[in-house]
Amino acid sequence: MDTDICAGCKYSLKNFLSMCENDDRLKEFLKVHGVIDCADVIICPKCNKPCKFFERHNKYVCNTTTVVVNARNRRVRQRCGFIQTSRKNTFFSGSKKSVQEICQFVAFWLVGFKQEQLELETEWSRRTVVDWVSFCREVCFIIVRDHTEPLGGPGKIVEIDEAKFGRRKYNRGRIIEGQWIFGGIERESKKVFMVPVADRSQDTLLEIIKEWILPETTVMSDCWRSYDCLENEGFQHLKVNHSLNFVDPDTGAHTQNVERLWRDIRFDIPRFGRRSDNFVYYLAEHYFHRKFPKFTDRFHEFFKYIAEVYPPTDTQHEGEGTSS
Ligand SMILES: [Zn+2]
Ligand SMILES: [Zn+2]
Known part of the structure; x- marks a missing residue:
């Protein structure tokens, strides 16, 4: 028998935590979100x-x-x-922490608690918290990678821009070089794409634009020269010269949404975590938070993500399959 899969549920942090206290209710929650298979x-x-x-x-x-x-x-x-x-092949396998503790951790992480608060609430070691934050981000990363669709199309506006993150000087004189991120946002829907790039050359950016932005989109950007080719590549291209104004007086072009996206990311990403090799995972987490701005939606959505990334053991149940 297939278990009914939850079509949508809303939890506050408080309600979710109290649900976790009850083994049967937690098991049921995990089951209907496909995270565990309690045959x-x-x-x-x-x-x-x-x-x-x-x-x-x-x-x-x-x-x-x-x-x-x-x-x-x-x-x-x-x-x-x-x-x-029963944890084999699930999100919980390989950990000594109980399923209940892990779900509580995920809940704190889902509402945006950072390292220090997570350590305080879980009473886990710094290392364990770091690991579990990475596991959660990985889930976001895989989902973003597999589910993001191209933006734009005829009549739609996509703002694009590049920004450098993580460039900072530490006390000991160590300089972290930072990471260029190229991104775009569809103005109406606020859907985004964000891709780490090695450089801002025309070749690099154009390849990504072609992958993430549909033909005939109206693309708005600043005057970075790599974008000069866009007219010839099947896009409507409007530029705004930021050294003169924020909104082009003739065309009305502006890139304020994408600039806001960068501000949000800078705000969301803790300073200690701006290592370029991890950056793509931070972006994925940010992306998840943007996609589900209401905390009450995040529990349902994230546990469904977990089930997708870590499908429980595909077992044959009694009465099914080869019983001959
Ligand atoms: Zn649900
Ligand atoms: Zn046997």
């Missing part, structure tokens, strides 16, 4: 027989016995002993 029985891969789930140990165990011939040529019964934790 009562799975099929043992060794002997193709059903394994029982032992709630107390959170494990499936195969108790099938077979008759074998031992070294002394005697026929003896041998238990299969196949064991599988």
Whole structure:
């Protein structure tokens, strides 16, 4: 039997945390969001027989016995002993933290708690918090990578711009070079794309523009020379000369939405985290927050993301599949 998948639910932080306190309710929540698969029985891969789930140990165990011939040529019964934790292949596998603790952590992270608050609320070590923040960001990253669609099209306006992040001087004199990000925002829908780039050359930017912006879009940008080719590439191109004004007096062109996007990102990304190699993950987290600005939507959406990135073990349940 397929479990009903949640079509949409709303939680406040408080309600979510109190739900986590109750094992049955939490299990149900994870089940209807596809994060765990709580089939009562799975099929043992060794002997193709059903394994029982032992709630107390959170494990499936195969108790099938077979008759074998031992070294002394005697026929003896041998238990299969196949064991599988119910967490296998899920978001929770490989951690010593309980499912409840991890869900609580995710909740704090979803409402925007940063490192220090996360350590305080979870009482986890700094290292563990850093790891789990990365796991959550990775989920965002994979979803963004797989789900973002190109912007624009005829009659639509996309503002584009580049910005450099993470360039700062530390006390010890170490300079972090920073990372160029190229991005665009569709004016009406506020949909965005953001891509880290090695440089701002025409070749680099044009390739990304072609990937992320549909033909016949009206593209608005500043006067950076790499954009001069856009007219010839099937876009309507309007420029605003920022050394003169913010809005072009003749065409009305401006890039205020994309500049606002950069401001939001700078605000959202903690200073200590501006290492360029991690930047793409920060962007993905930011992207998730933008996409679901209401906290109440984030629980439902993020746990569905988790299920997509970490689908639980694809097991055959009793009564299905090969029972011949
Ligand atoms: Zn839901
Ligand atoms: Zn078995």
